[in-house]
Amino acid sequence: MWDEASYGEEVMRVDEKDWRELVREAADRLTAAGVDSARVDAEWLACEVAGVDRARLAFAPPPGPDAVRRFRDMVAARAARRPLQHVIGTAPFWRRDLAVGQGVFIPRPETELLVEWALPRLAGTRRPVVVDLCAGSGALASAVMTERSDARVFAVEAEPAALHWLRRNLAVGAEVVEGDATSPETLRELDGRVDLVLTNPPYVPEGTPVSPEVAADPATAVFGGPDGLDVIRPLVHRVAALLRPGGNVAIEHDDTHGEAVPALLVAAGLDDVVAHRDLSGRPRFATARRAGDPGGPAGPTA
Template identity: 45%
Template structure:
């Protein structure tokens, strides 16, 4: 069989298994097995027996709906790559919007301080630390399993970035968390899915429950976390909170109700989908 036929057969297996993007996944698994980029696959005209049996094994795992990212063990996020696996939330491409927005916000701030609340693998924290020169980034995470991944990812950073990331184990709703920290930017991708939402197998069975659900309305972490954000941000400092498709108005209302924020805005992606809410710490209580 040619490499093309091998890939097509794998795509068929993944299609039958209900994988959402079977062709992409088959291609990425093949690239992983041969140690090439997707673009370089055109240069590969044969697989060794070992590569072929590894590829079949990985396709078999993907066909059980094990996430592709767990199989290859890593995810590219913004300017960094993070390791992921069981026990930690897989960073999503849409969250890169918070990273790029954060980089823009900080462009005019010298040596900024950032807090990443609900940090998981550390994707946002690490990408911001890597992209924003002179920044210090505080990453807060509650789950001990996720913290293990977070600390491992920090340890793999080049030292010039690693030295500027501070990991905190704790609850973002705790009034003592980040005591003494004054941040120019807070980003948060908290658990926000309303309980009962229908989820793909990859998410329901492999992302940690603590990473996913935000109570009946998706707000059980976000609402109390807002007090922490108001306490930590300097006057004029910026915040971005990712949310469920259905809860943008609730997040805006929660920020508004606190009375501590201004310029509360619904931010959308290029397809017009509401992704996160941004705001600035009010300079004085209105």
């Protein structure tokens, strides 16, 4: 069991310790605090302070007192169940580290599956128009921009606190739009012209128990009403209106929505609806295409 008092004393003798010992102690402390990924989190925090990647941590010079103090403060914050990404100040997504903190949803690795699915769909399109609805930190928009510097990317977000982080992460190259992603007025000028919509909206059914780390995400980013579909239901119609004929959408959803979300996409008039699972086999996202010839007449379907 971690002993808070002895941790302070131990830190007084840090000059005798290397990162390996400090990480081991921190991992014990995080385990005692109920952190599942205690060892990995301790290593990430040590890497952040040492300024090295995980492969090099074993060879990093022993930390001085300032570094140990900083490490100890970060471990204490993580032990209080602040998300690791908030403690570090960034979250990795695709090939970038995005700035995150209070008021914005921390991007999750499984959302990268939408990017993997989408990029090949843009392969034959020059200067594609891409819309990230419910953009949060801008994870999806940023990933597309990383891979397709020719894309025109729009990122829609409703919450002022999230917009602060979104503007910071998409300072160059994307258009940040403050508004309700479900409203027909939002990006109306793009109706029938969008090549790709990516969206990871709030979708957790209200009342679902969540870990302290998920509870640190804004409730408006996580919960989607009693059945989790309050945002998705109107959103699919907005998506159908935005897409050009032949345009594609990928929408992330709760693992209880493996049938409901594909059915909503069909009801919105979209074709080629496919349900996808994540790497642990859980229903995770659905994709669809707007029927029609890309060169044909454009116009909303809903």
